[in-house]
Amino acid sequence: MTRLHANTAQSIYRRLLDTYGPQGWWPADSAFEIVVGAVLTQNAAWTNVEYALTHLREADALSPEAILALPDERLGALIRPSGYFNVKARRLKAVCGFLVDAGGIEALRECGTGDLRAALLGVHGIGRETADDIVLYAFHRPVFVIDAYTRRIFERLGLFVGGETYEALRGAFESALGPDVPVYQEYHGLIVEHCKAVCAVRPRCADCSLRYRCPVGRNERA
DNA sequence: ACCCAGGGTCATA
DNA sequence: TATGACCATGGG
Numbered sequence: 001m002t003r004l005h006a007n008t009a010q011s012i013y014r015r016l017l018d019t020y021g022p023q024g025w026w027p028a029d030s031a032f033e034i035v036v037g038a039v040l041t042q043n044a045a046w047t048n049v050e051y052a053l054t055h056l057r058e059a060d061a062l063s064p065e066a067i068l069a070l071p072d073e074r075l076g077a078l079i080r081p082s083g084y085f086n087v088k089a090r091r092l093k094a095v096c097g098f099l100v101d102a103g104g105i106e107a108l109r110e111c112g113t114g115d116l117r118a119a120l121l122g123v124h125g126i127g128r129e130t131a132d133d134i135v136l137y138a139f140h141r142p143v144f145v146i147d148a149y150t151r152r153i154f155e156r157l158g159l160f161v162g163g164e165t166y167e168a169l170r171g172a173f174e175s176a177l178g179p180d181v182p183v184y185q186e187y188h189g190l191i192v193e194h195c196k197a198v199c200a201v202r203p204r205c206a207d208c209s210l211r212y213r214c215p216v217g218r219n220e221r222a
Numbered sequence: 223a224c225c226c227a228g229g230g231t232c233a234t235a
Numbered sequence: 236t237a238t239g240a241c242c243a244t245g246g247g
Contacts, residue, residue, distance in 0.1 A: 042229040048245055049228085083244040087230085127230050147228055192228050 002160060002168050009176035012157075013183065016190035025189030026137035031105050033062055038133040039091050039125060040082040046196075051081035064096035064104075091125025098123045105138065113141040128166045136188070142179035144170050145188045149195040 028034045033053065040049045055078040056062050061070060070078070076089040098119070102108050108116060116139060120131040132145040146169045154160045160169065177183055 038228085041227090043227060043242090044229085045227040045245070047227095051245085081244060083227085084229090084242045085244080087242050091230085125230065129229065133228080145228090149228075188228085196228075 002164050002172050004154075004159060004172040004176040006176045006178075008159065009173060013177075013187050013190070016194055017186065020190055020193050023186060023189030023193050025185050025192075026133070028137075030062070031138040032064065032099075034138040035095055035099070035105075035134055036062065036067075036092060038130045038137075039095060040079060040088055042084070042088070042130060044083045048081045048083060052079040055079065055081075064099045067092055067096045068100065087125070094124040095126060109139065113139075113143065116141065117143065128170075132170070136181070136184055140181050142174070142181050142184060144173040144177070144184050146170050146173070147188070147192070149191050150188070153191060153195070 026034050026037065028037055036056065037049055037053060040052050053062075056067075059066075059070075059078055061067055061075075061078065067075065072086075072089050072093075075092065076085040079085050079088055079092070082088060099105060099108070102119070108119075111119070113135065117131055117135050120126050120134055121128070126134075129145060129147055132143045135141045135143045136145055146166050151160065151162075151164075151169065154169075155162045160172075164172075173184075173187075177187075
């Protein structure tokens, strides 16, 4: 069982927060937009997802019913910039179908966290990270999101060995931090911001391999 | 020209 | 359980 000490998790969180400030994640105007964004951002740069979201907004297609009503080809064209557009068009329709069948997002708020997560994982195209994005940010449930950045940073810091399962890492963070929705929301946003904003700048951080002037790990000189 | 990005599914062993 | 192929665009 992989463990993460509370003090370690908290001090890294504070250092990230001091450095970058509150991220206010998830950036969206509605719970449904979070669901859509979570699917579109799969292995894609967020700037490209924004193009796709803008297209959907301009097409007045930011509702489950509107998306389901679009022909696959049309939906694919709208979300094209976010990549894998044929795959993601199908996934979006799957989630939208799920939401409609469930009676809408508001009806799902009556669901327990575990049931909600399990139900989302049963939808085509929704894996652990995407499900947890939705559960944490659209439903405000205390589930810690693990992504590639989280693994990378904490592995390079020597806090994880590597190869841990998703659930093991999620459990480690949740045990270390205790159930805390605002902190989970900020923490994940800060991890992404830390890796994303300056990842192209060199020299790269010796720990996460992506950032210059890394506040978390050691810095590598050019 | 190459590499990467806020993953997931499916086939195969 | 664990690899590997596949999906595809835009920016560095």
